[in-house]
Amino acid sequence: DAGITQSPRHKVTETGTPVTLRCHQTENHRYMYWYRQDPGHGLRLIHYSYGVKDTDKGEVSDGYSVSRSKTEDFLLTLESATSSQTSVYFCAISVSGRETQYFGPGTRLLVL
């Protein structure tokens, strides 16, 4: 399972509140990714990281920020949650960024 955990696994929040999701990996992989999954859209990349303090935007980054202060943790923050951010969020890792990705179990977020 590539040693990836996500927390929380489920969260309900209200519009306008900040939310932080955590991805933790135990195998010191360099590359980490945050995706959101919505019906009819498949998986879409939000942000990714290629090392500690090195991050870049994906195709749907508006309204999201990330931080990576340690190799093993990649945090996704919704500064002010909106209903359009209701989704399932997946973290993924890869070794070199050029090969296969392995996914965590997901976080189901509901913004009311």
Added chain:
Amino acid sequence: GQQLNQSPQSMFIQEGEDVSMNCTSSSIFNTWLWYKQDPGEGPVLLIALYKAGELTSNGRLTAQFGITRKDSFLNISASIPSDVGIYFCAGLNNFNKFYFGSGTKLNVKP
């Protein structure tokens, strides 16, 4: 952004039948991946393809990397009830970005 067109969107088959699904793109990819996702879980990697024309098997699963590098297919032989789930293709492009298809939902009747 880049689009991966995955078909069919859903399939209803009888146990024991073979299944075929595919992904196509207007752009070239350097790697093709196939994942399976069960309800409430993250996608699990089934097969990875790294070269045009490559044909790779994993048990009853066989996948091919198209010669044009713009498509890939996945076959499942002799389907069983535990094959039920959503199957996703993914492609890695020249800019080291992954893109995902919207999935094929497989239903298997015992």
